[in-house]
Amino acid sequence: MTKTTPFSIKRRTFIAGSGAAALAAGVTGFPAVLRAQAPDPVRIGLVHPVTGFIAFSGTQCRAGAEMAIADINAAGGIQSLGGAQLEAMLADSQGRPELGASETARLIEGGAAGIVAGFSSAISLATTQEAAKTNTPHVVDVGVADDIVNRGLTNTFRFAPGYGAVAQSAVARLDEINKAANSPAKTAVIIHEESLFGTGTANLMSEELPKIGIEVLSVIRHANPTRDFTNIALQLRSLQPDLIIPANYYNEYVLLARTLRQQRIEAKGIYSVLGGAASNVQFVQEFPEAAEFIMDCNHWYDPNSEVALQRRAAAEAKNLFYTYEVFCAYNAVAFLADAIERAGSTEKEAVIEALNGSTWDNHGMPYGPTEIVNGQNQGAQAVNTQVQNGKIEVVLPAEFASAEAVFPMPSAG
């Protein structure tokens, strides 16, 4: 005889009951759980030089890219993928192209749906080439060398302008500024860092400047890092150019500007092209006197755009200097995310097709809607800025200008 209690359950009863419960759950409850399950995250690989000689710029890029990911996720993620959240996969190129390439390969193997990289031109050349092996969509954030998009890599896109377009704008606007002041500038010296970005920019400028009647007296190349710019300042004193045209990274730009001031070197204008510090809020805040009246043809946001101003305020609320690296990387991620949204898929071919057909305009840049030809955004352009009263003002093109150019620059006295 089996002894039972009111709460005892026989083995056979338990199994039968469990089966029924499981069946009931299968019919009713479980699908509800499946419906509530979050979609797989979309992984975006971010490859930046967060250590090494250009770590400042790399860190700024990473911060901008992460801000974009946070904003997109906060706005509901990728709607066409059921609200899939973006997930950053971080990598450090250490400022070395070969490491950038190997890190890109690692992120792609780890499931990155797209890559945003790599700040410097040399690194971007390597990361895009690596991503091309698997046809993984790759958006270059800052790298300006024209070869990045001129090699026929179908996976490679650039939202911002290349140095060919920047140099042409820089020369055309310099001509405009110079002529407006009765052409006081007739000679120039170009000072550039020795990597692909500086050398390429300097070559283009030295070809284009004579066409607007400005003789290039000398093209001076320097290493990264350079500890002392006095020699270069002495050469400038000897050559006495009307214009000094630097194209270098932040640290060297700061030292150069300080040395020019210490050595009492004066010119009618300091006109940077993609200058590492001239459009940098940190430089202007720390050295307002050395920065005053320096002009730069560089990446910059539309000062009349609400979107841009809100993003700047959000970045500054995080104690971030709102440098061009931040908004270029932000927009590179947002440009890629927009393509994934429209593709409704993370399939590489679908995303690439969506990037090619992009007409995205929520970027706050003076570009207009995106129009991609051979991977390059055709509307992308640099603007001319000038430091005036400790503020970075846009002086050209006129439709985006917040102030008029001051040229020749007044003597420091």
Next chain:
Amino acid sequence: MVDPVILIPSLINGLTTGALYALVALGLTLIYGVLHIINFAHGALLMLALFGVFFLNQIFGIDPYWALLIVPPAMFVIGYGLQRGIIGKASHGRDENILLVTLGLSIIIENMSLYFFRSDTRTVDTPYSFEVVEFAGAFLPLPKVIAFFGALITAGLLWAFMSKTDLGRAIRALAKERKGARLVGINVDHVFAMSFGIGIGCLGVAACLLMPSYYVNPQVGYGFVLIAFTTVVLGGMGSFVGAMIGGLIIGVVEAMGGLFLGDSLGQFGIFAIFILILLFRPTGLLGHKA
């Protein structure tokens, strides 16, 4: 063609830059030249000292030159502690271990700086940052002139310390014959740590004199450490006067190289000298045979 008018100013500028290199190399010549410790963390510790000067200025408003009273003693304590607590214990007296331990230390210090201070480049703005002294047609930045004389004084003090004090004599004894020094009652571990501490303290002096004309970020040490090793080899291992002369020569060679070969190739001359010294005078200019 180089304008002869800028030759003399460039030469003088090379001397002032060379004095900065000598300052960084003075500590190294004690550590590397006397104790034969290849301190790969030298650049990272210089960076730490520069950050110290920077934060003292930003938080407490202390002028970099007043920081001479704080940063060098603090760096001495850090150096002493590192040698006594980490390098000495982890290396077990083997040179190859010391090399790896200091390399590891440099990676840790740099990455921690990157984490805590971020990669921003920082500078200090002082009332004299843009002051210049006119000399022989050259505009010499006042901070570099001060650094030049600071380097001379530091080299002189170190020379006097090593030759006139008991501790200096103990350090030299240790460098020549470690076992013998122990036998005559010298506390080897303590003297080792004192030497390392003094060497790192010199970096504190260098940081205070460098900061008004330079910048700091977590990578700043790289630019100096290779030059410092070259200076020590050129001047002669363990010779403070040699380090001073070596630094000045390197500064001038770099300046002249930059002028005649272009700034991108300015360092070519430095390393050409390095190789020539190793080939024809391996003991350096003022060094002695081991």
